Structure formats: structure tokens, C-alpha cells
Amino acid sequence: MRRDYYAVLGITSTAGPREVRQAFRRLARQYSPDVNFWDAQAQTLFEEIAEAYRVLNDPGARALYDRFGTALAEGEALGAGQRGEDVHVSIDLDFADVARGARVHVEVPRFLPCADCRATGQADGARCGACHGRGVRRVIEPVTVAVPAGVDAGVQIRVPGEGSAGPFGGPRGDLLVSTRVAEHPFFARKGDSVHCEVPITVWEALQGARIRVPTPAGEAALVVPPGTAGGRMFRLRGQGLPKLAADGTGDLYVTVRVELPAGLDARTYELVRELERLLPLEPRAALARYRGGAA
């Protein structure tokens, strides 16, 4: 059993590269074979120190040692069967991906079996030069991730077997994909419900109208009844987003906004005034009773 490399150098696992070098220089002076030529134990210790320094001073070797221990950093045969690490990546989705689901290509950095030595770490009786005896090599390559419709931000999608290879032929870890979802300029999401605001004309508000409104899946008809006030909300069942963990689809809530005509000229101004005279209305009359906070 090899000793812990950090313990050998007398440092903690959070030590920076400078600390590693300083610890090595101090110990090397102390245990150098030149100084301790009479002491076999010192020589063994010096070899351990040199080995610990070689691994901890190489960022790649140190990362492997931190994750897998001495066996992988040194390229010794571990019993096969140690599972590779899970690999975490994030993906950015837009509203259309959420509405319809998507196949997203993501660059995944991971360790894969070394092809040169068939993951053994050995070549011609020596260490494989391609993987430095580790049996695995770090590669970055695209992986296609199937994103289900209805996915939300902060969801973790697990892709089994697409993580790092286990050392020396061990099974693959999983790929864990975290989702980020960009906001949409028109649709606002609340769970599987979707909210939006649709403008209508004064005429449509008074007369009623059958209008077309965008939906996450395409388009739908909305019947605006005569006398619809601005701010009224309509529910379109099943026109929201697909439910992620269940069958069915959420609802779309459409709030109408009455768009006022701009640029009245003298004639239209007179017509509006005439309308106000013909249809007198006191919309705030009932509010008088609430003055001063009365209930």
C-alpha cells in the first residue's frame, strides 16, 4: 500500500503548486541520498518523496490522483470494475426547445479508454506513452442529449453511460446535464402554464371578435366576447406546455389589452366626444365608499 502523497510531502490536499515545490525542496535536502548514503531507509523515503512530487507537481496527474488515488496516477492495474466519474455539463435552452423538446449537441470533456493501449496503460512491456500509463485519455467531443418537452430551468437530465470511462476497463459513469432556459419576449412560464398579453382594438373590445393568438405549439383561435374590458384573462385549455412528469399539457392564459388609437385628428376627436356623450358612464362611482380605507 502506497502512502498518501500529500502526507509524504507534509502538505494538505489544498496546497498550491508553490507549496508543493517548497515542501519537496525542503524534504529533498533532508533525505537526499548524497547526504544520507549510509541510510537505506532515507533512500526509500527519498524515492517516495520524489514520486509524490512528480505526481502532485503535474496538474493532470494530480487531478487523476485526487479522483482515483495512486493506482490510476501510477498506471497500476486496478481490479477492473471501478466505475468512471459522472460528468456534469450545462445546456442553454430556448422556449421552443421547452415547448417541443429538442436534441441538443453539447461538448463533453471526459476520460475515455486509451485506444493505443486498449485501456491497459501498458505498451510493449512499458507504460503507454499516449496515456502515460493511465489507461484513459481526456477528450472533448460532442454528445447529443435528448431534452424532453416541458423541461424547466434547473432540471438535471441523466444520460446513462455517457460519463467518464472507469480506469483500466471499468464501466462508464453517467453524463449529468443541467438545464438553463432563456426568457421569452412574449410567453411567460409558470410551471406548465403559460401567460401572455394580447392587444385588441377598441372596436374589438366593444363589438367582440374572433382573433388568432400565438401559442407555444403554434396558433389558436380566441373568441373575445362583446364588451370585453382590458385586463380580462382567458384560459385556453391544453395550449400551455407539456407536463414533464405526467401526461397532458398545461393551459395558456391570455390577458387582453385594449390598444388605444393614436393620432386623433379633429374629426375623430369629435366622434369620440360624441360617443362619450351618447354613452355616459361613471366607472368610478362605486369606489366612493372605499374613501379613507373603509371596507
Ligand SMILES: [Zn+2]
Ligand atoms: Zn494508453
